[in-house]
Amino acid sequence: MGNQQPLxxxxxxxxxxxxxxxxxxxxxxxxxxxxxxxxxxRREREICLLTPGYEENDDCDVRTVYSGTIxxxxxxxxxxxxxxxxxxRNFHLALTIFRSFFLNVREGVMxxxx
Numbered sequence: 001m002g003n004q005q006p007l008x009x010x011x012x013x014x015x016x017x018x019x020x021x022x023x024x025x026x027x028x029x030x031x032x033x034x035x036x037x038x039x040x041x042r043r044e045r046e047i048c049l050l051t052p053g054y055e056e057n058d059d060c061d062v063r064t065v066y067s068g069t070i071x072x073x074x075x076x077x078x079x080x081x082x083x084x085x086x087x088x089r090n091f092h093l094a095l096t097i098f099r100s101f102f103l104n105v106r107e108g109v110m111x112x113x114x
Contacts, residue, residue, distance in 0.1 A: 039101045048094045
């Protein structure tokens with residue numbers, strides 16, 4: 001095995017992944033080893049959960065998009081229950097966040113969303 005280099009997807013690879021995620025239920029994730037950050041999208045029945053995270057000093061800080069205007073209730077996404085205020089049906093928002101993460105504009109996006 002040895003030291004494996006992380007995959008460095010191209011913008012086209014990212015668009016292919018996201019287009020697949022748009023049509024099917026499942027999970028897509030990106031990791032940035034240079035900044036110890038990650039972004040995951042879980043999607044089921046057109047409901048999306050975005051979980052960006054950062055690792056620092058062996059601690060992981062995971063965040064979510066949050067809406068205070070939605071009635072709180074627990075909704076299943078890929079066999080786990082999540083607060084409805086952390087979920088979105090706006091797949092365009094998920095695409096925008098993934099593109100921003102990929103293009104290294106995470107700081108501004110995270111500040112606005114969290």
